[in-house]
Amino acid sequence: MQRILRAAARQGAANGLERVQMHEVAKESGVAIATLYRYFPSKMHLFTAVMQSQIQRMESAVADVDPTADPVATVTELLLNATRQMLKTPLLTHAMMVSNNAALHATHADANLTHASFSALLLRAAGLSDPSPRDEQLGRLIEQSWYGVITAALNQRNPIEQVEDDIRVSCELLLAAWSRS
Amino acid sequence: MQRILRAAARQGAANGLERVQMHEVAKESGVAIATLYRYFPSKMHLFTAVMQSQIQRMESAVADVDPTADPVATVTELLLNATRQMLKTPLLTHAMMVSNNAALHATHADANLTHASFSALLLRAAGLSDPSPRDEQLGRLIEQSWYGVITAALNQRNPIEQVEDDIRVSCELLLAAWSRS
Secondary structure (H helix, E strand, O other), X not given: OHHHHHHHHHHHHHHHHHHOXXXXXXXHHOOOHHHHXXXXXXXXXXXHHHHHHHHHHHHXXXXXXXXXXOHHHHHHHHHHHHHHHHHHOHHHHHHHHHHHHHHHHOOOHHHHHHHHHHHHXXXXXXXXXXXXXXXXXXXXXXXXXXXXXXXXXXXXXXXXXXXXXXXXXXXXXXXXXXXXX | OHHHHHHHHHHHHHHHHHHOOHHHHHHHHOOOHHHHHHHOOOHHHHHHHHHHHHHHHHHHHHXXXXXXXXXXXXXXHHHHHHHHHXXXXXXXXXXXXXXXXXXXXXXXXXXXXXXXXXXXXXXHHOOOOOOOHHHHHHHHHHHHHHHHHHHHHHHHOOOHHHHHHHHHHHHHHHOHHHOOO
16 A cells, blocks of 8 residues: 555656556556555545545654644644645645545545544644634634645745745744744 | 626536536627637636636725725625635636636736735735735735635535634734734
8 A cells, every 4th residue: 555655656746647647556556457446446536545644644743742842833843844845746746635625525535534634633733632612723724724825835836935934924823822932 | 708707607607617618608608619719718718717807896896995994804804705705606616716726837927917916905905005025925825824715615615604704713813913903
């Protein structure tokens, strides 16, 4: 499974969603095409899974968060790091976002999982083990606003300094209630 | 031209981007197919133009804004009204957003116009005739965060009460510097 996701990520980064071919992914990961389709009936399923595996990797990073650090600084750093990674491979990021949205339209339970787990990740990074409804709303707002910043960065090719400053200022303003300083 | 845009909007709302046919748009608007393609070489160009005409309509509404009203309340109401309209025709909204993003990827000058004019519209609605760089950043942040809220509403089918409350709270937190109360 990991080999499939790695091959998909590499080919997605190199070629973009449109030009990725399922049989090339099968070939590179050394599985039969029928096996690949059994796991992932479409490219949309495949790249939704790639996105989930990237969120899982972020989760391991969150486990190491310093519990005494300021929650706003922690969430800001987490989003800045994720953004830098994502903008290094814009075609893969675009493929994951389009696939996840398409999966949501098709009401795949998987895709809703992505959002639920990303919000939960942000709350955990902020050290909020028992979030109030207001905390959950703030987690949702920062996720949504980050989504808008990333989309603008990908589509309008905003300069990276502006993108990073937009993320810092959104975190500062939206998450002021979480600040300990 | 108006007839073409109206026919496209109606068919987009009824059928969604994939199922809209250029020849059906030509037929309903009473122009020859060659004429339609001369104005709009693709569906992507067509729905980017529909989005621009909707922004233009919002611009006339902004001209009537009460200059003594609180800027945050004005921007909030403007975004809430636009959101309600857009979520009444989710297939059309999706068609416009996908087309505008695709146009941006293809670096059509038109599509960048959409963003520039929407940001300018928000600043004008807030009564900021001479915006500072910080005001421009806040205008961009509220546009990006609203984009994330709308995308989530369309894709995850969030309940409308939650969507509206998310918009109110984002405006309150991101635009606090513009508040006069």
